Amino acid sequence: MTIYGNEPNLQLIRTMAEHDRLPHAALIYGERGRGRKTIARYFAMTALCREANKPCGNCPSCRKILQDTAEVHPHPDFIWVEHSGKKQGFSVETVRGICKDAIVAPNDGERKVYLFADCDSMDIRAQNTLLKLTEEPPPHVLLLFTAEHRNVFLATMLSRMMPLAVRPCTPEDCRRALTEDHGIAQGDAERAAAACAGNIGRALAWLQDPELQEMTASVGEATNALADRRLYDLLRILARYEKDRFKASEVLRLLDLQVRDAALLKYEGTEPAGCDRESAQRLSGTLSAGRSRKLHEAVQSAYEALQANVSVKLVLASLGGSLLL
Numbered sequence: 552m553t554i555y556g557n558e559p560n561l562q563l564i565r566t567m568a569e570h571d572r573l574p575h576a577a578l579i580y581g582e583r584g585r586g587r588k589t590i591a592r593y594f595a596m597t598a599l600c601r602e603a604n605k606p607c608g609n610c611p612s613c614r615k616i617l618q619d620t621a622e623v624h625p626h627p628d629f630i631w632v633e634h635s636g637k638k639q640g641f642s643v644e645t646v647r648g649i650c651k652d653a654i655v656a657p658n659d660g661e662r663k664v665y666l667f668a669d670c671d672s673m674d675i676r677a678q679n680t681l682l683k684l685t686e687e688p689p690p691h692v693l694l695l696f697t698a699e700h701r702n703v704f705l706a707t708m709l710s711r712m713m714p715l716a717v718r719p720c721t722p723e724d725c726r727r728a729l730t731e732d733h734g735i736a737q738g739d740a741e742r743a744a745a746a747c748a749g750n751i752g753r754a755l756a757w758l759q760d761p762e763l764q765e766m767t768a769s770v771g772e773a774t775n776a777l778a779d780r781r782l783y784d785l786l787r788i789l790a791r792y793e794k795d796r797f798k799a800s801e802v803l804r805l806l807d808l809q810v811r812d813a814a815l816l817k818y819e820g821t822e823p824a825g826c827d828r829e830s831a832q833r834l835s836g837t838l839s840a841g842r843s844r845k846l847h848e849a850v851q852s853a854y855e856a857l858q859a860n861v862s863v864k865l866v867l868a869s870l871g872g873s874l875l876l
């Protein structure tokens with residue numbers, strides 16, 4: 552299992568296991584595509600490993616976890632809790648089932664590990680149902696959660712979870728992961744790593760999705776238009792997405808990251824988060840602190856208007872104006 556850019560997290564998990572201090576609940580959180588589930592598997596592998604040097608990667612338990620994928624879960628004590636409902640949260644029935652199951656001793660070893668993956672739509676009822684188990688788990692239970700943001704959880708839940716923030720890996724690590732683990736050609740890997748700011752999961756999706764590639768290219772063009780204050784070009788680029796609220800939102804999210812980069816690239820050692828470094832660098836040269844804050848606010852309020860169902864066409868047109876006023 553190769554995990555890029557998260558050695559401090561893995562080290563922490565190993566040290567806790569070594570001192571027999573693994574928590575009963577942990578939350579692995581951060582941007583989608585940054586390896587939250589891979590870290591959860593590593594956590595489970597460490598907790599369930601039967602050798603002294605955990606995770607050994609070789610014992611029958613470790614081997615089963617190494618074969619675990621999103622679809623196949625060969626280890627009987629590493630349990631992926633099923634999503635349910637329209638929003639892909641967890642139903643109260645499902646959670647009740649887990650609470651019952653958690654009382655039963657493990658099948659194979661000393662622990663049972665439950666993974667609640669992608670908890671971003673886990674509602675309050677489900678969390679309340681889970682609260683007692685999280686507060687007073689049987690000694691053999693380890694609950695793992697993954698989510699984009701911590702604040703999806705109730706404070707009472709959060710206070711029982713050990714938080715682990717996934718760390719972004721560098722574009723260099725991302726390129727290595729793409730070429731070495733996924734057999735992607737060097738040139739493609741470089742382009743994908745740059746367009747996705749080193750997010751491996753996103754880079755893999757980007758390589759297979761021409762629409763995503765087109766969107767990152769548009770955002771680069773828009774950033775250049777912003778740097779040169781070319782209003783009509785900016786409007787023309789934004790108008791490409793006026794028929795698709797989802798794509799328009801994604802474009803604004805990416806544009807906001809470009810503005811963030813432009814504001815921060817002046818400072819050394821900042822890793823870019825946006826999809827086109829060159830144009831962010833150009834924009835950076837034209838920005839005062841006040842102006843970058845205004846750009847960020849304009850993009851943010853347009854993004855919010857899109858989520859609030861305001862006409863996409865209207866939002867994009869008025870954003871073009873307010874960016875260049």
Ligand SMILES: [Zn+2]
Binds near residue numbers: 602608609612613614
């Ligand atoms: Zn092992």
